[in-house]
Amino acid sequence: MIIDFPTKEDFFKTSEDYLNSSWDSVVELLSEFDEVLGLIEDSPHANEADRYWDSAKQTLITSTALVQQAVEFYIKGKIVDISPYLLISGNPQSWPKNCNKNDTSFSAFRSLDAQDLIKVHDSVCEVRFPDKFIQWNERLRIIRNKVMHTVDKNLSVKPEEVLEFILFTYHHFSDDKDWFKSRKRYLGNSPVNSIRHFKEEANSNAYLVNGLLNEFTVVVQALSPSLVLKYFNFEKKTRSVHCPDCYKIVSEMDFFDHEFMDGIGETYQQKKGMAVYDCCICNRTGTLIERQCEEEGCEGNKLHADCGMCLSCGFENAL
Ligand SMILES: [Zn+2]
Numbered sequence: 001m002i003i004d005f006p007t008k009e010d011f012f013k014t015s016e017d018y019l020n021s022s023w024d025s026v027v028e029l030l031s032e033f034d035e036v037l038g039l040i041e042d043s044p045h046a047n048e049a050d051r052y053w054d055s056a057k058q059t060l061i062t063s064t065a066l067v068q069q070a071v072e073f074y075i076k077g078k079i080v081d082i083s084p085y086l087l088i089s090g091n092p093q094s095w096p097k098n099c100n101k102n103d104t105s106f107s108a109f110r111s112l113d114a115q116d117l118i119k120v121h122d123s124v125c126e127v128r129f130p131d132k133f134i135q136w137n138e139r140l141r142i143i144r145n146k147v148m149h150t151v152d153k154n155l156s157v158k159p160e161e162v163l164e165f166i167l168f169t170y171h172h173f174s175d176d177k178d179w180f181k182s183r184k185r186y187l188g189n190s191p192v193n194s195i196r197h198f199k200e201e202a203n204s205n206a207y208l209v210n211g212l213l214n215e216f217t218v219v220v221q222a223l224s225p226s227l228v229l230k231y232f233n234f235e236k237k238t239r240s241v242h243c244p245d246c247y248k249i250v251s252e253m254d255f256f257d258h259e260f261m262d263g264i265g266e267t268y269q270q271k272k273g274m275a276v277y278d279c280c281i282c283n284r285t286g287t288l289i290e291r292q293c294e295e296e297g298c299e300g301n302k303l304h305a306d307c308g309m310c311l312s313c314g315f316e317n318a319l
Pocket residue numbers: 243244245246247267279280281282283284
């Protein structure tokens with residue numbers, strides 16, 4: 001008998017991890033570039049930015065390959081949900097030796113080739129992939145094949161392209177379509193956050209949310225307004241303020257000072273024609289009121305209506 005079948009959840013979970021790992025690499029590059037940008041502006045050498053991204057090329061290509069791997073696993077997960085036997089490729093002659101005599105793990109069997117996955121998926125699943133997805137997937141597959149089989153000096157991927165690959169994939173396959181929820185789950189289980197000693201610290205979440213707000217700022221800067229709207233429901237060109245909930249969590253970091261406020265991602269925004277604001281990281285909603293902040297020296301006159309937090313200094317006014 002064949003044993004140890006993977007489930008749809010196993011495949012989906014691994015895909016999500018691949019996407020997050022790919023995202024980590026790209027965000028790290030973008031953040032670092034952001035930091036050095038101010039320094040290279042005065043550089044006596046031309047094309048310093050090109051030099052940076054040229055060196056980042058391999059990381060970006062590897063990140064793209066990881067997205068392609070995630071797509072494959074998502075499709076496999078959907079096929080396994082119909083029947084795991086569909087993933088076994090080849091005729092019985094090519095099956096592992098003695099699999100009819102001993103229990104044999106599923107992983108010992110050859111799995112379907114990547115190029116056949118969409119055909120199998122579209123033959124057995126109720127909803128077929130739309131043409132747009134197939135074309136998109138083809139482009140990703142070409143990049144991946146070049147990566148795996150040759151060294152193509154002309155092959156390059158831009159960081160924002162990789163981010164879009166990741167967001168497109170997650171949006172297509174996940175149920176919640178909320179990428180920052182996935183980020184929170186992933187970062188919450190990162191190696192360092194798995195250490196109980198750290199996890200038990202009262203403010204461990206503060207660092208996680210701070211990281212999320214930082215990457216929010218970096219990726220919103222890199223992506224076009226239409227993509228930011230599509231994937232984060234955030235209007236890049238509309239004014240936004242600090243989310244009081246996210247801000248409160250971040251302010252629990254050791255040595256935090258309200259002067260750091262400026263550097264924290266502003267994720268709280270009023271959508272067109274809506275009275276309420278919402279946060280695209282934690283989904284908090286609320287409104288603002290006009291009232292003078294009572295903190296000494298603060299001239300702010302806008303507070304969050306439900307908690308009294310001042311938009312300018314973060315002080316919580318009594319309501
Ligand atoms: Zn928030």
